Amino acid sequence: MFGPSVTNGFRVPPRRTADIRRHATHVRRLFGLPLEQGFFPMGPFIESWTEWGITYDIASAGDLPPGVEACCLPEKGVILLSERTYDMACRDNPRARFTVIHELGHLALSHARAFHRETAAPGAIKPYEDSEWQANQFAAEFLMPLADMQRKGLTTTNDVMLEYHVSHAAAQRRVSQLAKMQNGITGKGFGARQRSKP
Ligand SMILES: [Zn+2]
Numbered sequence: 001m002f003g004p005s006v007t008n009g010f011r012v013p014p015r016r017t018a019d020i021r022r023h024a025t026h027v028r029r030l031f032g033l034p035l036e037q038g039f040f041p042m043g044p045f046i047e048s049w050t051e052w053g054i055t056y057d058i059a060s061a062g063d064l065p066p067g068v069e070a071c072c073l074p075e076k077g078v079i080l081l082s083e084r085t086y087d088m089a090c091r092d093n094p095r096a097r098f099t100v101i102h103e104l105g106h107l108a109l110s111h112a113r114a115f116h117r118e119t120a121a122p123g124a125i126k127p128y129e130d131s132e133w134q135a136n137q138f139a140a141e142f143l144m145p146l147a148d149m150q151r152k153g154l155t156t157t158n159d160v161m162l163e164y165h166v167s168h169a170a171a172q173r174r175v176s177q178l179a180k181m182q183n184g185i186t187g188k189g190f191g192a193r194q195r196s197k198p
Contacts, residue, residue: 005074009133020109020138026145038148043090046100058082058086061165070102085100102138143164
């Protein structure tokens with residue numbers, strides 16, 4: 001999600017998976033979360049954002065449209081979380097964890113609002129230039145670091161779910177995407193999906 005009235009992705013400068021992975025790795029290091037740490041508790045992580053000029057706000061009733069769990073206001077460096085999402089993230093609920101890092105991805109990947117003015121016909125935006133695909137990929141790389149998965153030999157959905165506190169769907173997509181990449185198939189990874197933050 002990217003702004004209270006936006007439910008679909010917008011065209012942003014294209015990024016490859018490897019580029020998004022580099023950003024996720026860099027941000028983890030900045031926040032003192034080395035890749036080999038793997039899982040990290042979300043509550044203290046959110047609290048540490050202020051050290052880097054990122055503000056989180058808990059949305060009041062009516063601040064977010066029904067069904068929207070969070071949004072990002074890049075020009076203000078603000079991430080707005082529903083009260084429920086914040087509470088669940090602090091309890092390390094898999095879906096809420098993914099939602100929080102998805103929003104952080106919009107900031108980390110500099111998804112400035114200037115890019116959002118453009119309207120495009122359905123299907124005209126390629127996955128790798130879609131703000132939602134990029135933010136989902138950032139969350140996957142951040143929460144399930146490839147180097148850590150390889151070091152620990154995590155190759156099954158169950159392994160990944162248990163290790164990183166992610167949903168079954170997120171773990172399954174990660175395992176499947178990495179398997180395709182290893183097989184040399186040019187998978188675009190996760191497609192652009194509305195409200196697709198498992
Ligand atoms: Zn989003």
